[in-house]
Amino acid sequence: MADFRVPPLNAGERLYRVLLHLYPPRFRRAFDRDLIEAFRDQRREASEHRTPQIVFAFMVVHDLLTQALAERVSSMWSILRKRRITDGEEPLMSGSQRAMRLAELRYAARRLLRAPSFTVTTVFVLALGVGATTAVFSVVNGVLLRPLPYADPGRLVALTHTIELSGVPEADQSEASVLFYQEHAKAFTGIGAWRDQAVNLELVDGQAGAAERVEAAAVTSNLFEVLGIPPLLGRDFRAGEDRVGAAPVVMLSYGFWQRHFSGARSVLGKRIVANGISREIVGVMPQSFVFPRSAPELWTPLPLDPATASAGSFNYRGIGRLRSDATTASARADLDRVLPGLLDEFPGGIPRAMWDQAHVRPVVTPLLDSIVGNVSSLLWILLGSVGLVLLIACANVANLFLVRGEARQLELAVRGALGSGIAGIVAQCLSESLVLAAAGGVIGVLFAVVGVSWAAGWADKMSVPRLEQVSVDGRVLAFALAVCAVSTLLVSLIPLLRARRVPIAMVLRESGRGSTAGAERQRTRSALVVAQVALALVLVAGSGLLARSFTRLRNVQPGFDGRNVAVTRLALSTTTYPSGPERVLFYGRLLDQVRALPGVHEATISDWVPLTTDHNDVVVTVEDHPLPPDALPADHYTVTVDPNYFKTMGIPLLAGRAHESPYRGRRSLDVVVSKAFAERYWPGKGALGKNIRPALTGPWFAIVGVVGNVHYEALNKPAEDAIYLPLLPADSDGAYTPTFVALLVRTEGSQDVALPIRNIVHALDPAVPTYGEQSLSSIVSASSSRARVTVLLLVIASTLALILGAVGLYGVLAYGVSLRQREIGVRIVLGAPPAQVSWMVSRQALGLALAGIVIGIGFALGATRLLSGLLYDVSPTDPLTLGATCIGLLAMAGLASWIPARRAAAVDPAEALRST
Amino acid sequence: MPENSAASDILRFRQDAFYILLVLLHGERHGYAIMREARERSGGSVVLQAGALYRLLRRMLDDGLVVESQRRPAADADDERRRYYRVTPLGRRAIAAEAERMAALAAAARAALREGPALA
Known part of the structure; x- marks a missing residue:
């Protein structure tokens, strides 16, 4: 028998009723009683099933938030759709919806062209934001997100060891460990290894040229198979060719093949002499082939010798392909299981007691992670910084929209009174945003294409790996599109929400006299400025910390005098x-x-x-x-x-x-x-x-x-x-x-x-070839170039943030002064000295800046923690840097208020009072 | 038939909506009953929360697949505050069309699986 007693109205239900206001009014009016009923039923069921309250609360809130958002979006669309049907303002092109939509956009474009300074500023700021963010994202995408260019790259892993030897925390593979793992490990379809070693190239196809030093790699014969990349021409190495005494063979990179053989297919079977050994060319790798970590031009098989292989000389990089049912953890366990038998099979090279003391343990890392290493946090931080600049720019554009909305308030209100209604206003706003976003996006992507080469340039200076993968691809374009969409939404959302709250009577009244709704808008604009200051503070604090760390680093004495020393490398x-x-x-x-x-x-x-x-x-x-x-x-x-x-x-x-x-x-x-x-x-x-x-x-x-x-x-x-x-x-x-x-x-x-x-x-x-000619001082400065470039980029980003913040603050103050002209005039008439009037404006600026600083410091304390890995001898909460940042932002606020303050002091009371 | 194809367009992307209509085919129900029955009939795979249910209902009301019922079930089981929903003839046709479409899909898939190369 069902229990029909109505449970008391408890706190949870009261909260639920309040939260129901997140739904659009139409939906809420239609269903609020039913939703509350269902809420009670569900709560009763939950308590019968002894569902924990927190789980129930989470389910309800999650449902409410997602559904309310979805319903809001779809109600906005339906408003637009209805407007197209009911609003007779545009001539109906052919009755088809598509044509009507186009007409709407064309009308929006025409309106925007009538306000060129607004349009140009908005498009430029949007394009700059989209372009910069997209350019940095292209580097993130190429380096961190794009899969490695091998077959099924997710299954490729780097194989290393941890080792407890003073001074050496990790070790690669030794000849013995490679041979041993290849034989005994079960979790892999293949294990390969290689060693980078440059070779002296003496003869190419019987022709002696000048001695040339060529980057090469000695590899296990299965390495290309493990990577899953077949040769372009000929074959790769066969099993057994990586043993001592095998016939000497070599594979060429595409570049080497083009340079020395002009891409002739007859290259197979010819010979080159490298390091005094004549080798037969058996294959050429494709142009797109990228070797992990290094860029060798020649590959030779390793001369492994199971009889003498040493277990203790970890000179080889190991790479493995996981079987489809293996994970990095299970592969590690597998290697851990077999490793203790290593010395039984390969006793040479290291005494057992020493081996035991070194506690060698295998490590299996996804290949991408092992190549990218510690660069990833740096790149994410840079992307975050550019994103912050974009946000600040959006806040500025939103302010522009607000001003524009104000200027057109009368027009909109009249249209509203004549029956165009909210729908018309919303549609107008959205179609304008859409046109602006499209223009900003297209120009932004153009900026990004230019910016990508620029971004790749600085990334190179930071010795970021995988730069050859950086380009504008589908994902980068999708990202640009998303950035565009989000910034348009941000930019038009606030004016849109404001636009709904304007009763016609008030606007008409206001256009004659000064202002209450005006003051409300000014509050929104002030809030935007506070947000800008807070975001700028995060960036300025971050770049300040890095700059301070960098100057400390520059003061480190290397221990030698690097001036006027030339370095030339040679190899016998x-x-x-x-x-x-x-x-x-x-x-x-x-x-x-x-x-x-x-x-x-x-x-x-x-x-x-x-x-x-x-x-x-x-x-x-x-x-x-x-x-x-x-x-x-x-x-x-x-x-x-x-x-x-x-x-x-x-x-x-x-x-x-x-x-x-x-x-x-x-x-x-x-x-x-x-x-x-x-x-x-x-x-x-x-x-x-x-x-x-x-x-x-x-x-x-x-x-x-x-x-x-x-x-x-x-x-x-x-x-x-x-x-x-x-x-x-x-x-x-x-x-x-x-x-x-x-x-x-x-x-x-x-x-x-x-x-x-x-x-x-x-x-x-x-x-004897010579190579690597450079000055010792350039080596010293290159060693800190990553830090230098990071600092430079963050300083640029925070300067932009400061300028945008100052412009935003200036705009609000100047507009505030123009709104308060009458009041200021009255004050002057009543005898307020100009200094007091100026101070009134500056005080407002400092107040806004202080509010931003207080909020920003909170964010900054959290955000700068992310930098701690990049800082040298500076704490992420360094009080000096944070203090200087606050003072800098206050100074910015003072500067931004200077002109509005002077203008306020210069108000002519007679003029101001007459102008009503 | 354009009306039918429009209706099945609406259904095609929501299993939840399908189950709501299935439940309502068995008679008029109020919201909470729909949630409970949909869960039972789908073997637990369709778990609707209140917000999701009423959004779907709103859309189906707009599309004319369901209407609010004026009739009430037997007086003793009635609860004054609750609103009941029932399927419209359009809703019936839509669900029939959707069922046909799914049956055709299932038949095609079965045939392909029988004819295709052995997997093991």
Whole structure:
């Protein structure tokens, strides 16, 4: 038996009744009783089923909000539809609805053309907003959203390891781990690996050219299959070709094929000689093929050797294709399951105790995430900033609409009185917005197309990956369209809502006298200005923090003197220079000749140019710091240098001396350490004469000198403890003498020595290529270019925000003064001094700005937290920056109020009072 | 028939609307009863909230598929405050047309599945 007692009117139902007002009036009048009945029924049912109240409340509110919104939208459409049927203002073209709609738009366009300054300003602001937002979005789209250009890219994963070694938090793959995973892992359809290595190209198809350094990658034979990209021509590598002793083959990139073979199809079967090995060309990759992370021009198979593969040298990037039923988590579990067996199969290379201590654990990351890395937060922040500028611009345009609406209020009211009704006004407003948005959108997309190349330019300066993917595609266009639609809606919504509230009598009365509805509109406009100030504050605070962080970063001393140092890289072939003494001989002769060049002060050789991607590290055993058995010593950066390195680089020698000269074939057990290294092991005591070795076993090296700290990795990381090894160490047969080195030359002024150096190298050995010529100072500034460009873009965005905010504030104040002319006139007549009248206006400006600041600070405290990863030595809530931001915004408000305030003081009372 | 095709255009995109009409084919109902019966008849797949139901009803009223009923069911089960709805002849035709369309679709799909290559 149903219970028909009416439950008491409780708080929930009262709230529901209030919320029903979200529905359009027509709908509410028709159904409110039924909705309330249904609400009671549902509540009774919910309590019978013991549904938690919060769940019930959520269901009801969700239903109410979504349905009310949908009903509002459709009622607006139906109003429009009815207007077309009832409103006889436009001649009916052919009776067809489409023609009528067109006529309406044409009429709107004509109206807009009669107000050119309004139209041009609105279209320009909209186009600028749409263009800038779309351009930044195109970068976000290309870098973050577009799938990688491989078959079924969602299943591709990067395979790495975490590792607990001091100084090295993560590791890639080793030869052994690749072979082992390929054999035992079950969650993958394929696992491949590669290693980037540039090669010296000597002969192409029997033709000797100038020696050329070519980016190449040594890959497992299945890598292209894992990526799912077949070659354009010929075949890719076959199973077994990536083993030691297999016939040497090579695949070409499209660019290499065009450059050296002019795209001839007869290229297959021809040979090139790279690094002293003659290789048969078996395939050419398509032009669209993009290799992950790097851009090699040649691919050679890795020479893997299961018999000697080392488990501990993580020099290969791993990539896997998940089986359709595997996830990254299950794949990781799979690798975790098999990994403990690795050393049983590949015992060489690393002692088991050390392996256990390193706690190597596999990591499976979606390939896209691993390529994009930490850039994503930066790009989203930039997109957010541009979006904020767009919002502020929209608020300005909305204000323009309000003013325009006011100017036409009389016309609209009369039309309303004559029976056009709300529908006509709404339709007019909307069709005007539509025309403006279409114009703004089209121009905006044009801006965006130009802006994309510009955006890609700065993204390149920030070393953003995947830039080749950035272009205007369907998704970018859809985004532009959405931005357009949303901004049009924002811009026309407020005037539209205002437009419904104007009783004809009031307007007619008002057009004669001053104002109550006018004051209400002024309140709306003030609210818009407060919002603008608040949004601008968020942007200004953000860019202020980044700028402050950037100046701190600029003040970081790199530890060397980067001025007037030219960098040239060269690479010796290990076949021509198989051992240390031969390499050192070459370097010695090279340095002698370079030093003899006019204008050259010093020259040196090093295998690690600071602040570049060069990197070497090694476990360092310290003699008087014995470790428990099987414990792994700490890892330290190693730089192999010529004795003149410190003098050339301007790194201060704090104690002792540099290495002995290796150029007479003297092998050395000298080592120089950085101050940080010395203080780490012998704090407060001298490090000279102590013994260390850059390996687990072998002879001890004696510390002969201590030098100043250098930032090798990055300026925003602490200066590292590093050890400097001699070019010809005595602990091996010279196998540690580097073949890839940088020649660093300090010159008198900033003259260009690249060409004479190239000539010297060519004269010594034409088969040794030189590359990577640049100045050390450009390397230093490039290392902070990401920060610099970010700061620059945010400063531009916040300047725009400030200007737009100031313009908005100015508009409201100026309009307010014009509304209050009579009142001001009366005040002046009653004896108010001009300063007091000015202050009245300025006070209003400061009041609005203060309101905006208070709201904005709240937002900013939340928003700047997002920046914390990008800040160096600055807190995201840095009080100094936030304080300066507030003062800056107040100053802006003062500036914006200046002209209106003066105008108010200059009001001629006689004129003002007569004009009524 | 243009009237019919217009009606099925309205229905084609809402399973919810279809079930509301199905419920009303069994007789006049008030809003809450429609919600409850639609849920039962659809085996729980159509769960209408009040707002969604009345929006659909509003549209179907506008389109002439349902009308508010003037007749009341048996006096003892009546609740004065409630409004009852019933299907119009146009609504009946619309639901018949929709059912035909779905039957044709289902037949085509079954045939294709029988003829197509074996999956396993």
